[in-house]
Amino acid sequence: MSNNNLIKGSLQTIILKLLEENDKMYGYEITQRVKELTEGEIKITEGALYPALHKLEAEGMLTTEIQQVDNRVRKYYSLTKNGHKEVSAKMSELQSFVGNLQRILDPEWKPGLV
Amino acid sequence: MSNNNLIKGSLQTIILKLLEENDKMYGYEITQRVKELTEGEIKITEGALYPALHKLEAEGMLTTEIQQVDNRVRKYYSLTKNGHKEVSAKMSELQSFVGNLQRILDPEWKPGLV
DNA sequence: AAAAGATACCCAACTTGCTTATGTATATAA
DNA sequence: TTATATACATAAGCAAGTTGGGTATCTTTT
Numbered sequence: 674m675s676n677n678n679l680i681k682g683s684l685q686t687i688i689l690k691l692l693e694e695n696d697k698m699y700g701y702e703i704t705q706r707v708k709e710l711t712e713g714e715i716k717i718t719e720g721a722l723y724p725a726l727h728k729l730e731a732e733g734m735l736t737t738e739i740q741q742v743d744n745r746v747r748k749y750y751s752l753t754k755n756g757h758k759e760v761s762a763k764m765s766e767l768q769s770f771v772g773n774l775q776r777i778l779d780p781e782w783k784p785g786l787v
Numbered sequence: 788m789s790n791n792n793l794i795k796g797s798l799q800t801i802i803l804k805l806l807e808e809n810d811k812m813y814g815y816e817i818t819q820r821v822k823e824l825t826e827g828e829i830k831i832t833e834g835a836l837y838p839a840l841h842k843l844e845a846e847g848m849l850t851t852e853i854q855q856v857d858n859r860v861r862k863y864y865s866l867t868k869n870g871h872k873e874v875s876a877k878m879s880e881l882q883s884f885v886g887n888l889q890r891i892l893d894p895e896w897k898p899g900l901v
Numbered sequence: 902a903a904a905a906g907a908t909a910c911c912c913a914a915c916t917t918g919c920t921t922a923t924g925t926a927t928a929t930a931a
Numbered sequence: 932t933t934a935t936a937t938a939c940a941t942a943a944g945c946a947a948g949t950t951g952g953g954t955a956t957c958t959t960t961t
Contacts, residue, residue, distance in 0.1 A: 767793065859910090
């Protein structure tokens with residue numbers, strides 16, 4: 674992530690959610706997608722991403738598939754069955770955390786507003 | 788903190804914001820306020836809180852004032868001038884990060900919705 | 902009366918999840 | 932030919948937590 678050390682632990686959720694929407698992605702693609710979606714505001718570093726991918730794979734959330742594209746190796750990741758389950762768990766965990774944050778930081782806040 | 792490792796990095800912001808709203812708070816009071824506001828979902832541990840308070844004080848964001856209440860010592864914290872500045876900085880940093888998170892995790896999301 | 906829990910502070914060992922820096926390799930643009 | 936983009940990876944170090952311990956007073960429960 675670029676210059677913010679905020680909400681550590683959301684990287685896993687980001688990876689899982691993107692893979693749920695895209696079925697199959699490789700590491701570099703994930704960094705670019707996040708950069709796109711946030712207009713360059715969040716940059717996932719490779720030093721954070723690859724270990725996270727390896728960890729999720731070791732935990733049985735992801736499977737990999739190597740592809741050769743233009744003399745370059747790509748490692749595609751996709752969700753396992755457990756991975757699919759994990760997405761919703763992580764998502765509701767994160768959404769509930771963000772909701773609680775809003776309750777603390779913005780006393781005016783009610784669900785339905787940013 | 789209860790079961791979420793998501794809070795890392797946002798604890799400082801929470802402390803600063805609560806102090807902006809309440810002018811003067813002591814450590815234990817902060818833990819209770821957060822518990823209240825989140826209906827017990829977020830519990831700030833003392834092992835996290837006190838070092839964070841000491842660090843913010845060392846950085847010149849907070850000043851302290853000891854009070855004796857019912858034979859018990861309370862250490863009240865309040866924002867310094869720099870502390871007041873820091874609140875808005877941290878707040879907009881966090882809000883922008885949360886916005887970016889939504890953009891990544893919920894492609895349907897537009898500012899104005901949760 | 903004793904034990905448990907709430908109030909109120911603190912510290913230290915440890916773990917986790919990043920950053921920063923480095924390495925390999927190919928292709929393209931300046 | 933140097934830098935930038937694509938594409939993978941690892942390792943040292945750091946910051947911010949968790950976990951578990953300690954001290955002390957007051958109140959509630961057994």
